[in-house]
Structures are given as structure tokens and as C-alpha cells.
Amino acid sequence: MLRREFVKYLTAGAAGQFILPMAGANAASTLNVFIIGGGMAGATAAKYLRVWAKRLAIDSLVSVTIIDKSDNYVSNIMSNMVLTGEKTLTSLTYSYANLKTKYGVNFIKGTVNRVDLENGWIYGQINNTGPTDIVMNATPFNRLVLAAGISLDYSTFTLNVPAQVYANPYDAVPHAWQAGAQTTLLRNQLVNLKAGNHVAITIPAGPYRCPPGPYERACVIADWLRVKKPGSKLYLIDPSQTADGRPPVEPNNFGHAFTNIHRNLVYVQNAKLTDLTASLSGATKLKTLSIAPVNGTPGNAINALSAATALTVEVANVIPKMQAADLTRSILATGGLDADSRWAVVDEKSYKSPVSGVYVIGDSIKSANQPKAGHIGNQQAKVCADAILREFSNVALYDAPVTNSACFTPVTTALNRQYGARASWLTATFRYGLDTDNSYRMLKVSTNIESPGAPSKDNFESMKKWFTSLMQDVYS
Amino acid sequence: MRGYKLLLCGLSALGVLIGSEAQAYDLNNGRLLASNCTQCHSTNVLPKSGGYDSLVGESYNEIYGELREFKQKFNTVTKTCTENDPKECLMGVHAMPYTDQEMRDIAWYLSQR
Numbered sequence: 001m002l003r004r005e006f007v008k009y010l011t012a013g014a015a016g017q018f019i020l021p022m023a024g025a026n027a028a029s030t031l032n033v034f035i036i037g038g039g040m041a042g043a044t045a046a047k048y049l050r051v052w053a054k055r056l057a058i059d060s061l062v063s064v065t066i067i068d069k070s071d072n073y074v075s076n077i078m079s080n081m082v083l084t085g086e087k088t089l090t091s092l093t094y095s096y097a098n099l100k101t102k103y104g105v106n107f108i109k110g111t112v113n114r115v116d117l118e119n120g121w122i123y124g125q126i127n128n129t130g131p132t133d134i135v136m137n138a139t140p141f142n143r144l145v146l147a148a149g150i151s152l153d154y155s156t157f158t159l160n161v162p163a164q165v166y167a168n169p170y171d172a173v174p175h176a177w178q179a180g181a182q183t184t185l186l187r188n189q190l191v192n193l194k195a196g197n198h199v200a201i202t203i204p205a206g207p208y209r210c211p212p213g214p215y216e217r218a219c220v221i222a223d224w225l226r227v228k229k230p231g232s233k234l235y236l237i238d239p240s241q242t243a244d245g246r247p248p249v250e251p252n253n254f255g256h257a258f259t260n261i262h263r264n265l266v267y268v269q270n271a272k273l274t275d276l277t278a279s280l281s282g283a284t285k286l287k288t289l290s291i292a293p294v295n296g297t298p299g300n301a302i303n304a305l306s307a308a309t310a311l312t313v314e315v316a317n318v319i320p321k322m323q324a325a326d327l328t329r330s331i332l333a334t335g336g337l338d339a340d341s342r343w344a345v346v347d348e349k350s351y352k353s354p355v356s357g358v359y360v361i362g363d364s365i366k367s368a369n370q371p372k373a374g375h376i377g378n379q380q381a382k383v384c385a386d387a388i389l390r391e392f393s394n395v396a397l398y399d400a401p402v403t404n405s406a407c408f409t410p411v412t413t414a415l416n417r418q419y420g421a422r423a424s425w426l427t428a429t430f431r432y433g434l435d436t437d438n439s440y441r442m443l444k445v446s447t448n449i450e451s452p453g454a455p456s457k458d459n460f461e462s463m464k465k466w467f468t469s470l471m472q473d474v475y476s
Numbered sequence: 477m478r479g480y481k482l483l484l485c486g487l488s489a490l491g492v493l494i495g496s497e498a499q500a501y502d503l504n505n506g507r508l509l510a511s512n513c514t515q516c517h518s519t520n521v522l523p524k525s526g527g528y529d530s531l532v533g534e535s536y537n538e539i540y541g542e543l544r545e546f547k548q549k550f551n552t553v554t555k556t557c558t559e560n561d562p563k564e565c566l567m568g569v570h571a572m573p574y575t576d577q578e579m580r581d582i583a584w585y586l587s588q589r
Contacts, residue, residue, distance in 0.1 A: 052507060375515065382511040390504075398508050402573050406515075406566070427566055429573045445573040447555045451562045459562055469516045469527030 031062045031392050034122060034141040036112055036327065038068035038096060041362030041377035042147030043474050048385040050103040056389065065106035067136060069128060071095065073475070076210065077374050078467055079179035080217045083187050084224040084413050086421075092179060094475040110136055115144065115331050117357060143388055146332075146344065146353075146360045147381070148325035150209055150372075152177070156321050160277040165285050172278040172287055173318035177209060189315045190221065196231035197314035200289055202273045203238045204321040207343075209363050209372045212426055214238075214319055215247050215254040216409040222262040227415040234265045235311060239294045241270040245302030250409070252450045253424035257411045261419065261455075270294050270304040276316060287316035322372075324364035332358070338366045348442040349397055349432050350387030351380060359384050369444045370430055371405055378474055379403040403442060404429045408463035411455035422455040423463040502577075506585030509578050512570070513586065531586050540583035546571035547579070 033049060035042045046064045053062035073094045081087040099105040112124040113133050120140025125132040152175060161169035176186040190199065199221060203214045214236070222234040240248040246255035247267070258267050268291070275290035289311045298304035323329065323342035332344050336355040343366035346352060351359045361384050362377035370376055383401045390397055406427040414421040427449050430442040451459055518530035531539060549559045549568030557565035574582065 048511065055507070378515060379512060382508065386508045386511075395504065398505055402509060402512060402578075404512055404515075404570055406570075425562070425566065427569050429569055431573050446550070446569050449555075449557060449565065449569045452557060452560045452565050453562070456562070462563065465526065465528045466516060468525075469518075472518075472527060473515050 029061070031143060031388065032120075032139055032141050033062070033064045033143040033145060033388065034137060035064065035066045035145040035147055036068075036115075036122075037147035037149060037325075037362070038066040038070075038107070039073055039147060039149055039362065039377070040374035040474055041381045042066060042068070042145065043073065043096070043099060044378045044381035045145055045147065045361060045385050046105045047099055047103050047474070048382050049388065050105055052385060052389055054103075056393070058389075058393070059104070062389070062392075063106065063139075064104075065108060065137065065141075066096065066099070067108045067110060067112055067122065067124075068096075069109070069111045071109055074179040074183075075374070075471065076177070076179045076213075077470070079176070079183050080213070080220050081410060081413075082179070082183050083176065083190060083217070084220050084415075085187070086413060089180065089183060094471060096475075098476050108136055112136065112327055117144070117331070117355065120144075142357065144331075144358045145384065145388075146325075146328045146358060146364060147362045147377075148328050149178075149363050150322045150324065151326045151329075153321040153323055156205070157273045157318075158275045160275065162278065162280075165278040165280055169278075172285070173276060173316050175319050176317060177213075177319050177322075186315070186317055190224070193225075193229050193232060193314055194284075195229045197229065197284075198233045198235065198312075199225065199315040199317065200235040200237060200287070200311060200313040201317045202289070202319060203236070203240075204319050205239050205272070207372060208319070208322045210407070211249045211371050211373070212254075212407055212409050215249055216411070217317070218265055218267075219254070219257050219262060219409075219411045220413055222265040223413045223416050226262075226264050232264065234262070235313065236265060236267045237271045237273060237289070237291060237311075238267065238269050239272045241295065241299035241304045243300055245269060245300045245304070250424065250426050250448075250450050253409070253411065253426070253455060256454055257424075261412060261416075267303050268305055269300070270298055270306075273318060274308075276318065284314060286312055286314060288312045289316060322363075324360075328360065328364045331355070332360070336360075342366075347440070348380075349383075349401060349440065350391075351384040352387070359388070368435070368441050370403060370442050371428075373405060373407060375407060375470060376403055376405040376430075378470065400432045402429065402431050402445075406466065408459065408466050410460065410463065419455075420457055421460045422457055423460040424455040425451040425459060425463070425466075502581045503585055503588075505578070506581035506583075509574070510582045510585045513582065532589055534587060536583045536587040539586050540579055543571050543574065543579040543583065544576075547574065 046066050049064045053059040075092040096107045110126040114123050122136045123133050161172045166172045174186040176182045218236040225232040271291045272294050274292045277288045279286050292308040293305045298306045336353045344360040344364045346360050346365050351361045361380045363372040408425045410423045412419045412422045429446045431445045433443045516528045546567040550572040559565050
């Protein structure tokens with residue numbers, strides 16, 4: 001029943017109970033929302049703006065357009081299973097067709113170069129071809145949502161790759177942290193390993209996208225190596241350190257897996273990559289990683305690095321330090337970024353930027369407590385969409401929105417004859433409120449809760465449902 | 477029930493004292509809060525196959541009752557699950573943040589799908 005909801009919506013405002021002052025863009029008679037980035041957060045915001053506008057019978061007033069450089073979204077979630085051959089990139093690829101046809105979301109394929117915030121024009125390259133700085137939107141936007149994700153920062157280590165080893169030096173260090181061609185590159189390097197060759201994964205300093213991701217990846221690659229490349233080891237280089245040597249993320253789940261399941265996994269804490277040099281040994285491409293302690297005082301005597309060392313492997317999966325997408329940082333350069341100019345500052349009640357008319361959702365934001373991940377990006381997008389519609393309708397924002405993070409993670413693969421494919425999960429819930437420093441932000445209302453017991457087949461089956469449902473909530 | 481809700485809205489607009497029943501279900505808030513549920517559970521705006529159980533067709537009382545039950549499976553003092561079943565524990569964490577009013581708002585909104 002749309003009418004009832006609409007009536008309630010209007011009467012709440014009419015009664016004077018929730019009226020906000022109308023000012024600036026709020027006075028516009030229509031909403032023209034442009035969303036840059038069609039990933040988990042951006043696509044969700046587009047869909048829910050249209051779905052809820054329709055329920056409120058204001059959909060004729062609400063235009064929503066996604067701009068993305070690609071016709072399809074490739075899910076980062078589950079992409080570690082592409083590395084092990086258990087999934088294909090095709091199976092993780094989602095089109096914008098449903099958003100267009102079912103919900104009336106407009107879509108422009110292209111690469112954004114810059115934004116004229118004052119006048120509502122977006123400049124860039126349409127269809128990724130031709131002029132690179134032409135106006136992309138036919139009508140000026142009055143709300144801009146930035147959901148452009150992350151960019152990668154390689155400045156934390158030196159990279160020495162002779163041209164005879166790799167024509168493109170970055171092919172020596174595939175990150176595979178933005179699913180697609182990078183995933184294929186890393187997968188192919190793993191497949192081409194000889195038995196007894198070794199692999200290293202380096203974890204960046206936080207915050208980074210998907211906190212459990214590197215540990216999950218270490219688990220499934222180690223499991224795959226044990227069967228496919230006997231004698232090969234997986235080195236996991238972690239800048240964090242803990243008193244008991246267990247991973248800082250999901251210590252129970254990953255601690256159990258590292259100790260009891262993946263005996264070919266060598267986990268090193270308090271360790272950062274300072275240099276990577278590639279070389280040839282015959283036809284084999286070697287990567288020598290220089291590793292140094294992060295903290296002069298090792299935090300444990302189990303696996304915390306105490307002195308600089310070097311490690312030579314055949315595959316180096318370097319996950320670089322991260323920051324908000326370059327475009328996001330450019331648009332928000334004046335007044336919209338944190339002190340390090342790395343992440344977008346927002347009010348997590350609405351995801352509104354201090355830069356007028358702009359909202360930022362997903363992995364680009366600075367958040368004290370919410371992680372960077374697709375599941376919570378989906379929920380942030382709904383809070384943002386709700387806030388945009390409430391403000392447009394002069395209805396007060398919800399005082400204390402709730403978001404949640406849930407992440408299922410495969411811990412073993414179907415190749416594992418002893419365990420089969422098993423998974424674990426991590427979840428937490430958040431609510432907007434006043435923090436101890438007298439600032440409002442999303443606060444954790446639960447601690448990080450790990451799945452009880454050891455990784456299980458049941459959890460693996462639940463993981464499939466979780467992923468299917470989540471992606472339906474975004475793209476179907 | 478639909479007429480009842482509309483009547484209550486009308487009374488609210490006229491500034492008439494709102495009784496506890498009238499305050500029980502806020503659709504605007506329910507819409508936002510219940511969107512946490514649609515990540516995993518269907519509403520009728522979403523197709524559904526291969527995911528978790530759908531909530532489509534469940535009544536207000538069923539959803540509200542389930543939320544209350546799940547909330548009790550998380551100990552807010554120790555901040556741990558009181559259930560060792562992973563599914564029960566997961567839902568305990570997810571139901572835990574909500575006030576009774578919010579659970580009513582969620583249940584009402586979802587039961588209208």
C-alpha cells in the first residue's frame with residue numbers, strides 16, 4: 001500500500017513534528033541524483049532511491065543516473081575463489097540491466113574526469129572513447145553521490161623490475177584487489193608455478209578494503225598449493241602484530257585455520273615490504289622481497305619479525321596501501337578529505353560530505369568503526385538514499401541509523417580431502433550516536449563476532465546463500 | 477487494518493494525542509531499518525532464488541516475535557552470543573541493536589510487503 005505510507009510521510013511533516021528548514025538545493029522541485037561508481041554501494045543507492053521514491057509516490061520527481069567506466073560490475077567478494085579455480089569471473093559479473101529496466105535507473109558508460117559542483121556538470125569521456133573532457137550529463141545534477149571505491153598507493157615500497165623480466169613492472173606484483181584482469185593475472189601466475197615454488201602475500205597498513213580478505217586469500221591459496229603444487233609454501237607478510245601471534249582479524253577463525261589446517265602457510269607479523277626486486281633465473285621470474293620490522297619491539301616471540309630479512313618467491317601478491325579513488329580525492333580536495341587527504345570525511349548519519357551537495361558512500365569514506373567492504377557499503381547506500389529522500393521531502397533524518405557488516409569467508413577449498421570446502425564468518429552491527437570524544441559517528445553496538453566453532457561445511461553453504469542474496473539486493 | 481492506520485495518521489496530523497498503539501509502527505523508520513534485512517531476506521521488491529529464507533508473507537506478529545527471540549540470543553553485557561548455532565548467533569548479533577519500537581517498525585514494514 002503506497003498511499004498509506006505516503007500519507008504518513010506527509011502528515012509527519014505537516015504536523016510540524018519533523019519539519020526541517022528548506023534551504024539551498026532542498027528547495028529544488030525535483031531530485032537529479034548522479035552517482036559516480038556502480039559498485040556495491042553506488043548500485044544499491046541508485047536502486048533504493050528509485051524503489052523508495054516509487055513507494056512514496058514521488059518517483060516522477062526523482063531521476064537517478066549511474067556513471068561507471070564499465071558496463072558490468074565484477075564482484076570482489078568471492079573473487080579469491082577465482083584464484084583457486086572454484087569460480088569464474090563470469091559467474092561474478094553483474095550487469096546494470098535490471099537497474100535500468102526494473103527501476104528506471106539511467107546509466108552512462110564513461111570515465112569521469114572532473115566535476116563542476118557549482119553548476120552540476122560532470123566532465124569526462126563517454127564510452128571511454130573520444131574527447132576526455134566533455135559534458136557527460138544532459139541535465140545538471142542537484143545531488144552527487146561518490147561511490148568510486150579505492151585507488152592504490154605503491155609509494156610505500158620501491159619496485160625494481162627490469163624490462164626483460166616484465167614489460168609492465170606492475171605485472172611483477174599483481175594485487176588482485178579489484179576483481180577483473182588483475183584476478184586473471186594472479187590466477188595465471190599461480191597456475192604456472194612449478195611444484196616447490198613459493199608465493200608471498202603482503203598485507204597493507206590499514207585501513208584497507210575487506211579486512212579479512214588477505215587472510216581468506218592466504219587460506220584458500222595455501223589449500224590450493226598443497227594439492228596442486230606439492231612442496232610450495234605461502235608466506236603471509238602482515239604489518240600488524242598481536243600478543244599471541246594470531247591474526248588481528250578473526251583471530252579464532254584464521255588462528256585455527258593457520259595452526260591446524262594450513263601447515264604450508266608461513267605467517268609473519270610486524271613485517272612490512274620495503275623493496276621488491278624482480279630477476280630471472282633461467283625462464284623463471286623471481287621476486288625478492290625485502291622485509292623490515294614495523295615496530296622495533298616485536299609484539300610476540302612466535303611470529304613477529306625482529307630484524308630485516310629477505311624472501312625470494314616466484315609469485316608476489318602485493319596488496320598495496322589504499323586510499324579513496326583519485327577522482328573522489330580530487331573532487332573533495334577542498335574541505336572534503338581527512339587530514340592525510342586519503343579518505344572522504346562524511347557525516348555517517350546521511351553520508352553527506354562537508355562539500356555542499358555531495359554524498360560519499362562505500363570504501364572511499366573515513367570511518368572510525370565501519371569496515372570497508374561490499375556488504376556494509378550496501379547498507380551505507382540505503383542510509384544515504386533514505387537521507388536524500390527525507391531531505392528532499394523535508395522530513396527529519398532518522399536519528400540513529402543502524403548498519404551491519406557480515407562477511408563469510410572460505411577457509412578451505414573443495415580440493416581439501418580431509419575437510420572439504422569450509423567457511424567461517426565475521427559480523428558486527430553499528431549505530432549512529434555520540435562517541436566519547438563528543439563527536440557523532442557510527443558506533444559499534446556489538447563487538448566483532450566470529451562464527452562459533454571451527455570453520456564448517458554448514459557455514460560454506462550459508463556463504464553461498466549470503467552472497468546470492470546480497471548480490472540480488474544490489475543488482476536484481 | 478489499513479483504514480485504522482490511515483485514521484491514526486489523520487489524528488496525528490490534527491495534533492490529537494497519539495496513543496501507544498498509534499506510535500507502534502512508523503513506516504518511514506521501518507523502511508530504513510528493514511533495509512538491513514533485505515541484504516539477506518527477500519521482500520517483494522526483490523526476486524529471490526538461492527538465497528536465505530524469504531520474509532514475504534510473514535505476519536507482523538511472526539516477524540516481531542522472531543526479532544525478539546533472536547535479540548535474546550545475544551548477551552549485551554558480555555557482548556557474546558548465547559547460542560553456539562552459527563545461524564542463531566548471526567541473527568542474534570543482527571537483532572541486538574534494535575529497540576522494541578524499532579523491531580515493531582521493522583515487522584510492520586516487512587509484513588506489508
